[in-house]
Amino acid sequence: MNIYVLLKKTFDTEEAISVSGGRIDESGAEFIINPYDEYAVEEAIQQRDQHGGTVTVVTIGDEDSEKQLRTALAMGADEAVLINTSEDLDEGDQFTTAKILEAFFEGKEVDLILAGNVAIDEASGQVGPRLAERLNMPFITTIVKLDIEDEMAKIEKDVEGDLEKIEVSMPVLVTCQQGLNEPRYTSLPGIMKAKKKPLEQLELDDLDLDEDEVEAKTATISIFLPPKKQAGRILVGETGEQVKELVSLLSSEAKVI
Amino acid sequence: MSEKILVIGELQQGVLRKVSYETIAAAKQLNANAEILALVLGDGDLQQPAEEMIHYGADRVVTVSHANLSNYTSEGYGQVIMEVMQDEKPSGMIMGHTSVGKDVTPKIASRLELGLISDAVAIEKEDDQVLFTRPIYSGKAFEKKVMKGEGLLFATIRPNNISALEPDASRTGDITAKEVDVKDLRTIVKEVIRKKTEGVDLSEAKIVIAGGRGVKSAEGFNALYELADLLGGAVGASRGACDADYCDYSLQIGQTGKVVTPDLYIAVGISGAIQHMAGMSNSKVIVAINSDEEANIFKMADYGIVGDLFEVLPLFIEELKLQGALVS
Numbered sequence: 310m311n312i313y314v315l316l317k318k319t320f321d322t323e324e325a326i327s328v329s330g331g332r333i334d335e336s337g338a339e340f341i342i343n344p345y346d347e348y349a350v351e352e353a354i355q356q357r358d359q360h361g362g363t364v365t366v367v368t369i370g371d372e373d374s375e376k377q378l379r380t381a382l383a384m385g386a387d388e389a390v391l392i393n394t395s396e397d398l399d400e401g402d403q404f405t406t407a408k409i410l411e412a413f414f415e416g417k418e419v420d421l422i423l424a425g426n427v428a429i430d431e432a433s434g435q436v437g438p439r440l441a442e443r444l445n446m447p448f449i450t451t452i453v454k455l456d457i458e459d460e461m462a463k464i465e466k467d468v469e470g471d472l473e474k475i476e477v478s479m480p481v482l483v484t485c486q487q488g489l490n491e492p493r494y495t496s497l498p499g500i501m502k503a504k505k506k507p508l509e510q511l512e513l514d515d516l517d518l519d520e521d522e523v524e525a526k527t528a529t530i531s532i533f534l535p536p537k538k539q540a541g542r543i544l545v546g547e548t549g550e551q552v553k554e555l556v557s558l559l560s561s562e563a564k565v566i
Numbered sequence: 567m568s569e570k571i572l573v574i575g576e577l578q579q580g581v582l583r584k585v586s587y588e589t590i591a592a593a594k595q596l597n598a599n600a601e602i603l604a605l606v607l608g609d610g611d612l613q614q615p616a617e618e619m620i621h622y623g624a625d626r627v628v629t630v631s632h633a634n635l636s637n638y639t640s641e642g643y644g645q646v647i648m649e650v651m652q653d654e655k656p657s658g659m660i661m662g663h664t665s666v667g668k669d670v671t672p673k674i675a676s677r678l679e680l681g682l683i684s685d686a687v688a689i690e691k692e693d694d695q696v697l698f699t700r701p702i703y704s705g706k707a708f709e710k711k712v713m714k715g716e717g718l719l720f721a722t723i724r725p726n727n728i729s730a731l732e733p734d735a736s737r738t739g740d741i742t743a744k745e746v747d748v749k750d751l752r753t754i755v756k757e758v759i760r761k762k763t764e765g766v767d768l769s770e771a772k773i774v775i776a777g778g779r780g781v782k783s784a785e786g787f788n789a790l791y792e793l794a795d796l797l798g799g800a801v802g803a804s805r806g807a808c809d810a811d812y813c814d815y816s817l818q819i820g821q822t823g824k825v826v827t828p829d830l831y832i833a834v835g836i837s838g839a840i841q842h843m844a845g846m847s848n849s850k851v852i853v854a855i856n857s858d859e860e861a862n863i864f865k866m867a868d869y870g871i872v873g874d875l876f877e878v879l880p881l882f883i884e885e886l887k888l889q890g891a892l893v894s
Contacts, residue, residue, distance in 0.1 A: 470816035526681025
């Protein structure tokens with residue numbers, strides 16, 4: 310099977326966010342593989358181990374994105390592709406990303422594409438479905454189980470807590486939800502091997518794309534932080550009294566019950 | 567009424583989701599003078615949900631009923647929505663940012679080469695331009711986005727953030743049933759397993775009771791469920807509680823997991839890791855119950871009780887029963 314994983318680097322979840330000059334301040338921040346994309350990498354490796362084939366990890370980013378690709382290679386992916394847009398694009402949106410990926414996949418034999426169901430930074434969840442539509446491929450989002458048998462994928466999809474059992478023809482694009490698997494940690498031999506695995510670098514030119522063709526359909530005009538919460542009130546007294554006071558505050562002061 | 571805005575009435579087991587009403591209010595914020603056209607799709611008699619959409623402010627409703635719409639598939643819903651868009655040529659379209667909305671809107675946007683602004687929590691107009699506010703980094707920050715050019719104003723809205731209009735049962739409007747041949751589906755839903763305990767959906771709940779590692783066991787969550795039932799709320803959890811198998815991952819709130827914005831969030835035995843706080847910090851009122859007075863969650867809480875949750879929760883439940891302070 311030709312298995313592809315769409316990967317994005319994101320801020321480490323530990324990072325606090327600050328804004329400077331109308332943008333998210335990225336200086337000094339730690340980047341990681343988007344946590345949902347880690348499930349995608351893990352699932353791709355498990356499917357390859359079961360059915361044979363190759364796992365190719367694809368990201369759109371800048372030269373620093375090599376780090377996350379090497380991590381995916383160290384986990385066990387076979388090849389990586391970095392589509393470096395830092396020279397060509399100032400900003401893009403989900404249309405941009407899907408368009409670039411569409412060009413990348415043109416003419417490729419694909420059996421399965423995996424992605425995270427959402428990136429924890431911009432959190433639109435659009436790119437997977439957008440790409441599948443461009444490739445005229447069915448897609449299933451937020452999957453928690455994947456079994457492939459005879460050109461059919463049997464999938465369990467999380468629907469806000471309920472579970473749907475779905476059958477879909479291959480090739481298919483799926484986006485991964487927590488609970489699908491436990492992503493493995495990288496091992497030292499894995500990291501050593503990853504250094505020698507192929508990592509292809511592409512730019513828009515290599516995909517025969519102009520900047521105009523991928524121009525974003527939406528624009529961000531400002532970024533701001535939520536208002537700081539004022540320090541709350543710690544109730545005092547006997548537990549019973551505290552509870553009485555809490556109920557009264559919630560009904561008369563906060564008016565939420 | 568030259569312009570019209572399309573909103574989607576989303577059914578869940580035959581009943582409209584609350585966010586469907588909110589899409590009507592959102593559509594009016596896009597353009598107060600536009601005709602609000604609602605599409606209600608499913609399998610069966612859709613007259614009642616269609617009328618409800620009108621009571622909540624829709625001017626006209628198109629219903630599409632088909633056996634292949636009994637379960638959501640992106641292909642089935644996508645075909646119907648795009649056909650209605652082609653008929654009606656709306657200038658805007660709003661849908662709830664639900665499991666279904668998240669799934670079908672990017673498909674439509676991609677097919678029609680449109681921009682799409684997902685998960686908006688507020689809509690405002692500034693010099694004829696529509697600004698959509700949406701959380702990024704799980705609510706650690708927000709951005710305001712606009713559509714470039716003249717394209718369709720296309721957005722999904724987060725449940726519980728844009729208030730629905732007051733329903734008016736005397737409102738009337740045209741309801742038309744449209745035939746769409748829903749076919750060529752490559753996706754088959756074989757079975758739906760309902761795992762959710764009660765009717766209140768975590769992402770739409772006005773009140774959320776969330777438990778952490780401090781709850782200590784799956785049984786420990788029973789008190790949270792009792793409290794949630796009493797308040798008409800839903801139960802959520804921290805990652806710690808999910809990792810420890812006290813509850814299902816579908817209840818997880820945080821940077822991975824769900825982001826919730828209820829009116830009241832009660833954090834029980836949750837220390838308040840930054841990843842968890844990202845998922846609930848924009849709740850209107852936050853209550854923390856924790857035995858560790860140094861717990862980070864207290865920095866975020868409007869009201870805090872330092873104490874043993876196994877002592878506090880039964881008293882809390884008892885007091886609510888005494889007060890009869892039930893939320894409808």
